[in-house]
Amino acid sequence: MPAPLRLGLAGLGTVGVGVIKIIQQHAAMIEMRAGRPIMITAVSARDPSKDRGVDLSGYAWESDPVALAMRDDVDVFVEVMGGHEGAAKAATEAALTAGKDVVTANKALLAHSGQDLAETAESLGRVIRFEAAVAGGIPVIKALTEGLAGNGMRRVMGVMNGTCNYILTRMESSGLPYDHVFEEARQLGYLEADPQLDVGGIDAGHKLSLLASIAFGTKVSFDAVELEGIGDVSIDDIRRAGDMGYRIKLLGVAQMTGRGLEQRMTPCLVPSDSPLGQLQGGTNMVVLEGDAVGQIVLRGPGAGEGPTASAVMGDVIDIARGLRLPTFGQPATTLADPVAARSAAPAAWYLRMTLQDKPGALAKIATALGEAGVSINRMRQYGHPGGDAPVLIVTHKATRDDMMHAIASFAATGVLVGNPVAIRIEEV
Ligand code: NAP
Ligand code: HSE
Secondary structure: OOOOEEEEEEOOOHHHHHHHHHHHHOHHHHHHHHOOOEEEEEEEOOOOOOOOOOOOOOOEEOOOHHHHHOOOOOOEEEEOOOOOOOHHHHHHHHHHHOOOEEEEOOHHHHHHHHHHHHHHHHHOOOOEEOHHHOOOOOOHHHHHHHHOOOOOEEEEEEEOOHHHHHHHHHHHHHOOOHHHHHHHHHHOOOOOOOOHHHHOOHHHHHHHHHHHHHHHOEOOOHHHOEEOOOOOOOHHHHHHHHHOOEEEEEEEEEEEEOOEEEEEEEEEEEEOOOHHHHOOOOEEEEEEEEOOOEEEEEEEEOOOHHHHHHHHHHHHHHHHHOOOOOOOOOOHHHOEOOOEOOOOOOEEEEEEEEEOOOOOHHHHHHHHHHHOOOOEEEEEEOOOOOOOEEEEEEEOOEOHHHHHHHHHHHHHHOOEEEEEEEEEEOOO
């Protein structure tokens, strides 16, 4: 009988407990599929007395995850503690040095230290797998590194933070403002301990930077991701964008342009009837575009015990089967240093502004746009009995620089009330 694959599981929270449940419920099935038994030998968490709702009696307890990572009876170190430094990083490094493979759900760790960890792993003949780190239960890392390996990737995009998508879709369906829905999300337990990781776009930015590395053969460059959260998205914009046939999503886009690698995680408008526009609640969606395959859309649960543990177990079973791939799909030492390009690809823009209701006001704005090289595609002015005029404009494609130049010149027209809002429209 083949030797069992022995796991050391660091972290007994949402994901760790999910992994234990799968292994305990499906041991026989997993053994058949993996070709050998998979068992947990030791676990680690902070509080040994906490009831976690699963039977831990068959596992050795290590209070120090670094000690767990180095145990002789551990073949694969499963890191589901979280945090981009501290215990998670120290234990992952210790595991690699001690000759263990690593499976992790930790996007923050890989976004910050992925290149170093991948180089260490590959120099020691070890593998690091991280399916659960991006889009939870959706097997997007596998799709990119294996199924689409023959494609030159053109673009990777998606909604990769379920909490933000929940907030935006709930604002639309309820008509409630951001602050109110944010509070609802907090009470439902959707927000990370530091909510800025979610609503500031940081968590989703981590995920995008990992996908970009695989897709474009570049070193992970999270610092180069253009990040903007959803905190400034107003209920007015959600409604007005809807009037023009769009929905607002916190959308990640990575593409290689003539000026370099563009990575954005920002609120964008997408057509309401597109797959991304239709995405409701906490679900994730990743769109992959390759030169041979065209466009692939992957949709599914991006978080939670079952979906995330499912992804961890997929990685563990691959290791048990003997699949050994470089962390980012090609040897880490061959990954290129990307040149960062900020919003290089031109796009159509949604503009919302309020104008004084006087002759020539709209003409002045149109002239300012024209002088900046921005062309109007569609326009709508709403009824405004006796008050200032709410105006929406959808432009033809323009670069971000031209758009920002136009907006800066609006001030000199003397007809603007308050600040205009500009949101990029992504072609999907
Ligand atoms: P969690 O519920 O907060 O659990 C974290 C676990 O790690 C807890 O059991 C905690 O111990 C343990 N831990 C933390 N610091 C430790 C330390 N220094 N030493 C030993 N144990 C320590 O977190 P989670 O939601 O399972 O997430 C785990 C990882 O998966 C994170 O990287 C997260 O980003 C990623 N992830 C999570 C989801 C999701 O849906 N939850 C989805 C995708 C990816 P105690 O229980 O004793 O406090
Ligand atoms: N906070 C993340 C989300 C959890 O809302 O999608 C999964 O990474």
